[in-house]
Amino acid sequence: MSETTDEIGPPRCETCVSEGERSKVYLPQYSITTAMIDPPPYYDEEGRFHRHVANTNTAEWTCSRGHRWTVRSRPACPAGDVPGLHEVTFTANPDPDPTQ
Ligand SMILES: [Zn+2]
Numbered sequence: 001m002s003e004t005t006d007e008i009g010p011p012r013c014e015t016c017v018s019e020g021e022r023s024k025v026y027l028p029q030y031s032i033t034t035a036m037i038d039p040p041p042y043y044d045e046e047g048r049f050h051r052h053v054a055n056t057n058t059a060e061w062t063c064s065r066g067h068r069w070t071v072r073s074r075p076a077c078p079a080g081d082v083p084g085l086h087e088v089t090f091t092a093n094p095d096p097d098p099t100q
């Protein structure tokens, strides 16, 4: 659960950040949502609203220097008992892997 947070700040290209470069970040042109059935939201005994989303959303972001990365995300429960998900995977590297 250490990799999950809802306070992720503005999106940026981590590759460019690590190289000390500046780049524009383009929003995903499409996203894929898994097709599970979300459990119904409810109010608990204290009147707190719960929404436990089962589906994750996957979207591909790009930067103006040609980097690509995929963000898999799921919103947290507003009551705070189930953390959100924000998982970043780089889908393409400007330097091809020499082992392939
Ligand atoms: Zn970049």
Ligand SMILES: [Zn+2]
Pocket (backbone or CB within 6 Å): 049, 050, 051, 052, 077, 078, 079, 080, 081, 082
């Ligand atoms: Zn909850």
